[in-house]
Each structure stands twice: as C-alpha cells, then as structure tokens.
Amino acid sequence: MDTHFLDSLLNALPQPSLLIDASARISAANSAAQALFGHKVVGHHYTLALRQPGPLAAIEAALAEARETQAQHIHTGPSRETVYRMLVRPVAGDGRRAVLASFEDVSEAQQIGQFRRDFVANVSHELRTPLTSLLGFIETLRGPAKDDAQARERFLTVMAQEAERMNRLVRDLLHLSRVEAEERVRPTTQVDLASLLASVVRTLRPMADAAGATIVQHGEPGPALLPADADQLTQVFQNLIENAVKYGAAKGTVTVTLRQVSRDVGLRTEALAVDVRDEGEGIPAEHIPRLSERFYRVDSHRSRAEGGTGLGLAIVKHIVQRHRGRLVIASAPGKGSTFTVVLPTH
CATH class of the missing domain: 3.30.565.10 (Histidine kinase-like ATPase, C-terminal domain)
Structure with a gap:
C-alpha cells in the first residue's frame, strides 16, 4: 500500500493509532499517536513505545493468534495521568498482515465511575450511622429498657433525632438530583x-x-x-x-x-x-x-x-x-x- 495513502488514512482516525507489522515493528503512526509516544516511534519495535505488561500482552496475542484483543494503557504526562482503552485489531491484505492498535481516552469515564462509587459509599456511610443507632435503641427498648419509662422516653427522643437526620439526608439528595436534572x-x-x-x-x-x-x-x-x-x-x-x-x-x-x-x-x-x-x-x-x-x-x-x-x-x-x-x-x-x-x- 502507498505509504502516503496509509499515513493519510491513519491521520483521518481521531484516536491515536499504531500499525504494527508481522515483524513486531511499528510501520505507521498517525499524528495523535506520535504526539503520545514520540515523533520517532515509527520503525521501532512496539516494546520500545509500549512498556506496560497489559498492552504488550495484548499486541503479542493479536499478532500470534490474529484475533482482537484489548488492554488498559496509562500515560503519565507532565500535568495529569491519562487512561486509555487500547483496542488491537488484526488487519490483512496483499499477502501482508499486521495489527492496528488504537487508543481511546477513557479517563473521564473512569473518573465518573469513581465519582459514583464514592458517592454511593458516602451515602451508605451517612445512613449507616443513624440506622445503627436506631437498631441499637430498638433492641434495648425490646429488652433491658422494656419497662423503664425514663429510658424509653430518652431513647425515643434520640431515635426521633436520628430519623430526622436521615430524612434531611434523603431530602437533600432529592434536591441535588432535581437541581442537576435542570442544570442545563x-x-x-x-x-x-x-x-x-x-x-x-x-x-x-x-x-x-x-x-x-x-x-x-x-x-x-x-x-x-x-x-x-x-x-x-x-x-x-x-x-x-x-x-x-x-x-x-x-x-x-x-x-x-x-x-x-x-x-x-x-x-x-x-x-x-x-x-x-x-x-x-x-x-x-x-x-x-x-x-x-x-x-x-x-x-x-x-x-x-x-x-x-x-x-x-x-x-x-x-x-x-x-x-x-x-x-x-x-x-x-x-x-x-x-x-x-x-x-x-x-
């Protein structure tokens, strides 16, 4: 295939992409990939550009078995760490075979996922404390304090406070959800x-x-x-x-x-x-x-x-x-x- 046409084809791809031939060398790289891995990446063995075990194993398997593979590639830049989902697909034609490795930036999606996990953990923590108190007081009122009027009144007062605390939390969560839905x-x-x-x-x-x-x-x-x-x-x-x-x-x-x-x-x-x-x-x-x-x-x-x-x-x-x-x-x-x-x- 004409080298100029191949370069134009790869540069039309929005994601960083590397073409790795059967000899395990990078035969082409679009401008996005060169910005990510260096402008002199073409012609070198792929292990010089990709040093992490996951991406190396994915490319090795794709070359050896002619099947699609994927892995996570983490690029550490001067200001932040970027997480890429690397997809490796076999390509063939004119008696030649190679694999195309493309890199999709999934940093934001991972951050959103982590944000959701943290949010659920925080809500669970905020609800667990008053719930634990309520369950403890209920158990006490059913047992040792069953016939103790003073203790019963004191415990019921605290239980009402803890229930109101959970009510405030649920109310604020609903407010936050409503505001976010209308934010645009x-x-x-x-x-x-x-x-x-x-x-x-x-x-x-x-x-x-x-x-x-x-x-x-x-x-x-x-x-x-x-x-x-x-x-x-x-x-x-x-x-x-x-x-x-x-x-x-x-x-x-x-x-x-x-x-x-x-x-x-x-x-x-x-x-x-x-x-x-x-x-x-x-x-x-x-x-x-x-x-x-x-x-x-x-x-x-x-x-x-x-x-x-x-x-x-x-x-x-x-x-x-x-x-x-x-x-x-x-x-x-x-x-x-x-x-x-x-x-x-x-």
Whole structure:
C-alpha cells in the first residue's frame, strides 16, 4: 500500500493509532499517536513505545493468534495521568498482515465511575450511622429498657433525632438530583432579588434570635431584577445564611449585602452580587476549594451536631451554575467567612 495513502488514512482516525507489522515493528503512526509516544516511534519495535505488561500482552496475542484483543494503557504526562482503552485489531491484505492498535481516552469515564462509587459509599456511610443507632435503641427498648419509662422516653427522643437526620439526608439528595436534572435549563422568569432576600431574612430571623445571632441586611432596596428560579435562589440564601448563623461567632452578626456589579470579571457581564458574611472562626485555605464537594466537611463532628448533611454547599453550587453565576468563598482563620453569589442580570 502507498505509504502516503496509509499515513493519510491513519491521520483521518481521531484516536491515536499504531500499525504494527508481522515483524513486531511499528510501520505507521498517525499524528495523535506520535504526539503520545514520540515523533520517532515509527520503525521501532512496539516494546520500545509500549512498556506496560497489559498492552504488550495484548499486541503479542493479536499478532500470534490474529484475533482482537484489548488492554488498559496509562500515560503519565507532565500535568495529569491519562487512561486509555487500547483496542488491537488484526488487519490483512496483499499477502501482508499486521495489527492496528488504537487508543481511546477513557479517563473521564473512569473518573465518573469513581465519582459514583464514592458517592454511593458516602451515602451508605451517612445512613449507616443513624440506622445503627436506631437498631441499637430498638433492641434495648425490646429488652433491658422494656419497662423503664425514663429510658424509653430518652431513647425515643434520640431515635426521633436520628430519623430526622436521615430524612434531611434523603431530602437533600432529592434536591441535588432535581437541581442537576435542570442544570442545563436556564431560568427565564424575572425575579426581584432584593425582595427575595428580604423574605429569606424575615424567615430566618427567629432562628437567628434563638441562636443569639443578629442578621443585618444592606444594599439595594429594590427592585433588583434578574432571570431566576425564585424557589431555588431562596434555597441558596437560606442555606448560606443558616450556615453563617450556625458556624458564626456566638452572638455574632451575619451581614447580608446586595450590590450591583457593572461588569463582573468572571461572568463578563452586568451582575448582581450577594455577600453573606459571618464573624466565625474562619476556614483554613486548604479546605476552601473543596467546600462545595458532596459530603465534604471541615469539621465533621460539629457539622453533624448542627444537623448538616454535607450536601448544602453542593446544592448551592449547582443552583448557581444553573443560573450561569459563580460562587466565591473568602475566609481566613480568625477572620470570619464571606460567601458571595454572583448572578448575571440578563
């Protein structure tokens, strides 16, 4: 076969591809494969390009038995590790035989699979603890505490708390699933953000009073219009303000500020920004990038004690993304925290 035609044919393939002849040498490689294995790979024995046992065994079997094989090839680059699914197929013609090895990047699929496994493991862990407590209390109430009225009342109170904890977790999982399902559909209804914030602050003021905290609202008196899902934004600011009250300093002040931004640097358009600031202990810098991950907690014991599920900020992040906005977190130990939601006005 004409060498120029063969090179053109291989370069038409979107995936890195190597043609390995019966003498076990690489007779052709497209530009994607040369970028992956080096520009001088053609003409060399395939073992010089592929040194991992799995790919070597797959090519050896395909050459010897003229059958399709596959293996996983891991390429370590300067910035990240890439996982490839290598397919080796026999080819023949004009009295010649060879195998074509193609490499499909499956890194993202593997990451998604790992993400799902981690998610299931996290949910299982979060449910296992209250379930274990409930089963233990039920066993005790059926046995040693069967006729102990005081113990029964105490255990039933704890059981109700654990059941409510599971209920919150299931509720937040459903919220997260719903938000993710709608994430690609941008809201179009005009909402007055100033009025919405005032309503959220009014709703949460009794909770803040009970905790000894004060919520202070500043900024635009209204109207401050933008396309939004009012229910979802209510959920965002309820979550952020509740967190500020729970994790802020005792008897501290939570400041909610609405401001206009003529041109946001990140969104590159006119926007409305809401800052929720507390006077708490602050968050160490290494935790900030991971705060919106599902089930990530800076202080697991305190978060669970406050009734947190570890999903609140993940829900906030996805709602903000649905609105084409961004969430910015600024904090330092001893200096409190500010959570800023920036939303485009059109």
